[in-house]
Amino acid sequence: MGQLESLAYKCPNCNADLKFNAEKQRFTCDYCSSSFTEAEMKEIAHKEEQFASQVTAEQEAAQSEFENGTAIYHCDSCGAEIMADQNTAATFCYYCHNPVILKGRVDGQYRPSFVLPFQISHDKAIETFKDWCKGRWFLPGDFTSAGQQEKLVGLYVPFWVTDVDLNGEMDALGKHIKTWSDSKYRYTETKEFAVSRKAKIVIKGLPADGASHIEDELMEAVEPFNYNDVRPFAMQYLSGFYAEKYDMDYAAMFPRIQKRAVQASDQLLRSSMVGYNTLSVTRSDIKVMSTHWEYMLLPVWFMTYQYAGKTYEFAINGQSGKFVGTPPLSKARVAAFCAGIFLLTAIIAFLLGGVL
DSSP states (O other), rough: HHHHHHHTTBBBOOOOBBBEEETEEEEEETTTTEEEHHHHHHHHHHHHHHHHHTTHHHHHHHHHHHHHHHEEEEEEOOOOEEETTTTOOOBBBBTOOOOOOEEEOOOOGGGGGGEOOOOOHHHHHHHHHHHHTTTTTTSSSGGGGGHHHHHOOOEEEEEEEEEEEEEEEEEEEEEEEEEESSSSSSEEEEEEEEEEEEEEEEEEEEEEOTTTTTTTHHHHOOOOOGGGOEEEEEEEGGGOOEEEEEEOOOOOOHHHHHHHHHHHHHHHHHHHHHHOEEEEEEEEEEEEEEEEEEEEEEEEEEEEETTEEEEEEEEEEEOOOOEEEEOOOHHHHHHHHHHHHHHHHHHHHHHHHOOO
């Protein structure tokens, strides 16, 4: 039992702590509701032991290279911690633009398994930013300034990318409604059908960022990423770029992964129930059965802008060039525009009044 006791307290699905449920005589997870018997935990412990024995000298050398070749910078203003290779000197925080302080080396546990290299250059990112600004009349005057453009930084965002296996069951009531009429009456015929679906669903590459400083909605909006271009992590990919150090481990991220996977599966099952005029779902039971995740760095050109006491975040997918963000509105420009419209309306009314 010695090896079991050291491993049995971690959930193999989400890596959260397991608790022994005396009533059920099973090890249960509060995060993902998984449960395991003692025999299952022994099997899991055996697999973990085999995996640990496969760590090669080459992997240990890569771990050491990451620890010795990566510096971490700390921002006293917002708390962000930025990683960069030893040849890239970070001078300001990508998030709040305040100076950062060199803190030291990065622990080896933050070494990612994979990286998706940048494919959009800084010049192309600036061009994308300028194109996005065109036609937006109410942006603050300094938003498109050279100083603001300099704050667009290449940032590798830490993502937990997960393959999820789910079991899904769904029951629904489908209706076929047919109407016709003759010279006297209008008829409606309604047929009801019990519709059921049962499926094993696999979702590949579901991402969730592990950096609490970056808005989750922003990172979801900048998706998708094409994982065909993913490479095993190597230090040279960090050269000239920043990387955010994750501060939310996989156990903390799993509820978000679970929610997205269940929502996507629910939509998939609903979309398979076609051919009915109306459809009412009466039962939806979707469970995560297992997960396989990788910690990887994904490329994002990132910019923040502080205006009227609020921080606005903008992101460009460093692979596809997709731009996302909510534009700030200059109150002065909006007021001037409204005043101009009012004045123009008044002049037109005056001229029309004079003619009449």
